[in-house]
Amino acid sequence: MEFRDNEAIYLQIAAYISERILLGEWPEEHKVPSVREMAVELQVNPNTVMRTYEFLQKQEVIYNKRGIGFFVAPDAAAKVKAYRKERFLEQDLPVFFTNLYLLGISLEELQGLYEKFTSDHYGASQKKES
Amino acid sequence: MIEIQELSFGYPGKPLLFQNLHLSLSQGHIYGLLGKNGAGKSTLLKNMVGLCFPRHGRCAIHGKSVSGRPVDLLEDLYFIPEEIYVPALTPQKFVSSTACFYPNFCEDSFYRYLQEFEVPQHAVLSKLSFGQQKKAIIAFGLAANTRLLVMDEPTNGLDIPSKVQFRKTIAAALTEERCIVISTHQVRDLDSLIDRLVVLHEQKIILNSSLDEIAEKLTFATLPDTAGKQVLYAEDSVRGKQVIMPNLQGTYSKVEIELLFNALISGNSSLLNHLKLTEYEQAF
Amino acid sequence: MSRHFNLRRFGLLFKKQVAEQYKPYLMSLAVLTGLLALLIGVPAYVQSRPLVVSMQEFLFVMPLLLAGAIFTSSIFSALGDKKHAIATLTLPASHLEKYLLGWVFSFLIFLILYTISFYGVLAVVLSMDDWQGAEKQMLNIFSGRMLRNVLGAYAMVHAVALVGAVYFEKGHFIKTAFVFLLFMIVLVTLNKQVIQLVLGHDLSAMPFGGVTLTENDRMFNVAPPKQFSEWLNSALGVVLMLILWIAAYARLREKQV
Numbered sequence: 064m065e066f067r068d069n070e071a072i073y074l075q076i077a078a079y080i081s082e083r084i085l086l087g088e089w090p091e092e093h094k095v096p097s098v099r100e101m102a103v104e105l106q107v108n109p110n111t112v113m114r115t116y117e118f119l120q121k122q123e124v125i126y127n128k129r130g131i132g133f134f135v136a137p138d139a140a141a142k143v144k145a146y147r148k149e150r151f152l153e154q155d156l157p158v159f160f161t162n163l164y165l166l167g168i169s170l171e172e173l174q175g176l177y178e179k180f181t182s183d184h185y186g187a188s189q190k191k192e193s
Numbered sequence: 194m195i196e197i198q199e200l201s202f203g204y205p206g207k208p209l210l211f212q213n214l215h216l217s218l219s220q221g222h223i224y225g226l227l228g229k230n231g232a233g234k235s236t237l238l239k240n241m242v243g244l245c246f247p248r249h250g251r252c253a254i255h256g257k258s259v260s261g262r263p264v265d266l267l268e269d270l271y272f273i274p275e276e277i278y279v280p281a282l283t284p285q286k287f288v289s290s291t292a293c294f295y296p297n298f299c300e301d302s303f304y305r306y307l308q309e310f311e312v313p314q315h316a317v318l319s320k321l322s323f324g325q326q327k328k329a330i331i332a333f334g335l336a337a338n339t340r341l342l343v344m345d346e347p348t349n350g351l352d353i354p355s356k357v358q359f360r361k362t363i364a365a366a367l368t369e370e371r372c373i374v375i376s377t378h379q380v381r382d383l384d385s386l387i388d389r390l391v392v393l394h395e396q397k398i399i400l401n402s403s404l405d406e407i408a409e410k411l412t413f414a415t416l417p418d419t420a421g422k423q424v425l426y427a428e429d430s431v432r433g434k435q436v437i438m439p440n441l442q443g444t445y446s447k448v449e450i451e452l453l454f455n456a457l458i459s460g461n462s463s464l465l466n467h468l469k470l471t472e473y474e475q476a477f
Numbered sequence: 478m479s480r481h482f483n484l485r486r487f488g489l490l491f492k493k494q495v496a497e498q499y500k501p502y503l504m505s506l507a508v509l510t511g512l513l514a515l516l517i518g519v520p521a522y523v524q525s526r527p528l529v530v531s532m533q534e535f536l537f538v539m540p541l542l543l544a545g546a547i548f549t550s551s552i553f554s555a556l557g558d559k560k561h562a563i564a565t566l567t568l569p570a571s572h573l574e575k576y577l578l579g580w581v582f583s584f585l586i587f588l589i590l591y592t593i594s595f596y597g598v599l600a601v602v603l604s605m606d607d608w609q610g611a612e613k614q615m616l617n618i619f620s621g622r623m624l625r626n627v628l629g630a631y632a633m634v635h636a637v638a639l640v641g642a643v644y645f646e647k648g649h650f651i652k653t654a655f656v657f658l659l660f661m662i663v664l665v666t667l668n669k670q671v672i673q674l675v676l677g678h679d680l681s682a683m684p685f686g687g688v689t690l691t692e693n694d695r696m697f698n699v700a701p702p703k704q705f706s707e708w709l710n711s712a713l714g715v716v717l718m719l720i721l722w723i724a725a726y727a728r729l730r731e732k733q734v
Binding site for chain 3: 264295
């Protein structure tokens with residue numbers, strides 16, 4: 064896993080796990096790799112992975128079965144989505160809006176671009192929810 | 194685990210490398226020791242493992258001074274210097290002659306590490322290339338299962354696949370009882386592996402904190418320009434300015450260790466003050 | 478006591494030393510035996526007389542002291558090489574055990590192997606010599622006086638060489654020999670000068686020995702009674718040897734890399 068520059072590693076690992084969950088690779092009640100396994104796979108300090116797991120546990124994305132390990136929580140995908148949405152609205156959208164405003168891009172122009180983008184990438188019939 | 198108090202050290206007839214140096218290291222962490230060339234990283238490590246004796250002050254492991262090199266401490270520590278010595282033996286014979294000195298040595302792990310590092314088991318160690326010798330000794334040091342493992346520039350001489358394997362192996366080797374100290378100036382080899390940063394500069398330890406604590410207090414970013422921002426340190430790069438700012442939003446950016454190191458040794462007192470000030474504020 | 482000396486650990490240390498060094502040691506032994514064969518064989522062959530016991534004694538003692546000094550000087554050479562020194566000093570064994578290992582190899586084992594090698598060569602050479610009808614005589618170093626002298630001389634040489642082995646980082650033998658000679662010259666000169674100053678006479682004097690001076694064409698020899706001086710000299714020798722052995726150990730404990 065190549066780590067990007069701007070985000071703390073433990074958050075990047077959290078994003079990596081969230082992605083597995085959103086893509087359906089790790090369904091509910093799926094056993095998450097142990098801290099050690101994850102640390103070895105990603106070549107990172109086990110303490111960092113532990114921090115990721117604590118963070119995801121607080122978000123109720125994974126939960127700890129005593130003595131067995133971590134598992135994907137029920138409803139994890141929805142929680143990940145909710146969390147990501149919140150972060151997007153809070154952090155990315157203001158930057159995006161600033162750019163729209165500065166560059167004088169109208170909402171109509173944006174809507175056209177958005178529709179083209181979704182049909183190009185996700186097909187005409189597919190919707191976000193599917 | 195390691196307590197260094199008021200350490201002053203210089204080789205006989207040479208100027209002091211450390212003066213009144215304090216450092217304490219605990220179990221369950223991988224420490225990255227950084228310092229400029231000639232700052233005395235290797236010498237500090239040697240003081241830790243009893244190869245040098247303080248002129249003043251004390252180095253203790255589990256409360257016991259290492260200066261007399263007592264056997265029970267030696268049994269529980271392994272030191273891998275930058276330049277290593279290997280006898281004219283095969284790994285197998287080396288284990289049968291030397292592993293017996295380490296009470297917790299695990300032979301199975303040793304052979305597993307050798308295999309992972311792709312070091313031939315039946316070749317005479319002294320006839321292998323430097324990188325292969327180093328990997329064999331790293332494998333031995335890890336298999337010795339000592340609570341203290343000290344490595345001086347361990348990735349020097351390792352090829353790219355070996356560096357990857359090294360990170361994996363060290364990540365697997367860290368336990369709550371273990372303290373791993375790695376000195377390096379190739380930060381990029383290890384920046385995701387270490388969780389605590391120790392910086393040695395001008396005879397003293399100027400920083401000893403976890404990367405989490407640093408990320409809590411400082412934000413690392415690349416900005417097109419720095420106008421109107423409270424910047425503690427900036428460096429020009431192709432993509433704009435690489436900057437260190439106080440972390441005001443409470444977001445966690447990745448700690449750019451090289452940038453931080455450059456900032457610290459450039460004599461940037463505002464940065465150090467900020468790191469210390471927040472510590473002080475948090476105490477209340 | 479197990480902190481400083483543990484027999485099991487010493488055994489492991491011994492085993493490790495043999496495993497790592499047996500090749501150079503065996504080669505040295507082969508070379509030594511070859512040299513002894515040359516030293517004993519050539520005079521036995523060239524002379525028409527048989528190899529008498531006094532000659533055998535000389536051929537035993539001189540190579541013993543020289544080869545012993547060279548070997549002992551090299552016994553701690555690992556400490557002179559930074560990389561090797563780190564491996565040696567961090568090995569979990571006490572300083573006493575590491576020191577004794579060097580001592581045992583350079584003193585006991587060397588003496589035993591040298592003696593075996595010498596007698597082996599001697600036996601072969603003597604068996605080839607025809608002795609012109611005389612009864613064959615072989616040196617016996619195990620007789621009380623001979624044994625004491627040989628052991629005493631070797632221990633002295635060993636103690637000096639061992640200190641040099643720990644003190645110097647390389648060129649142990651040459652440096653030790655040089656310092657030793659320098660020390661002897663200074664000692665002899667000082668001894669003579671000081672006594673001359675005290676007695677106000679031109680005289681000849683050796684350290685630990687008597688004084689001989691000439692006055693009005695008559696020679697005077699001033700010395701303690703022979704028995705006492707012998708006793709004094711051996712006592713001095715033993716004390717000096719012990720001091721040197723302890724000094725080598727102390728230096729090993731203080732070794733820094």
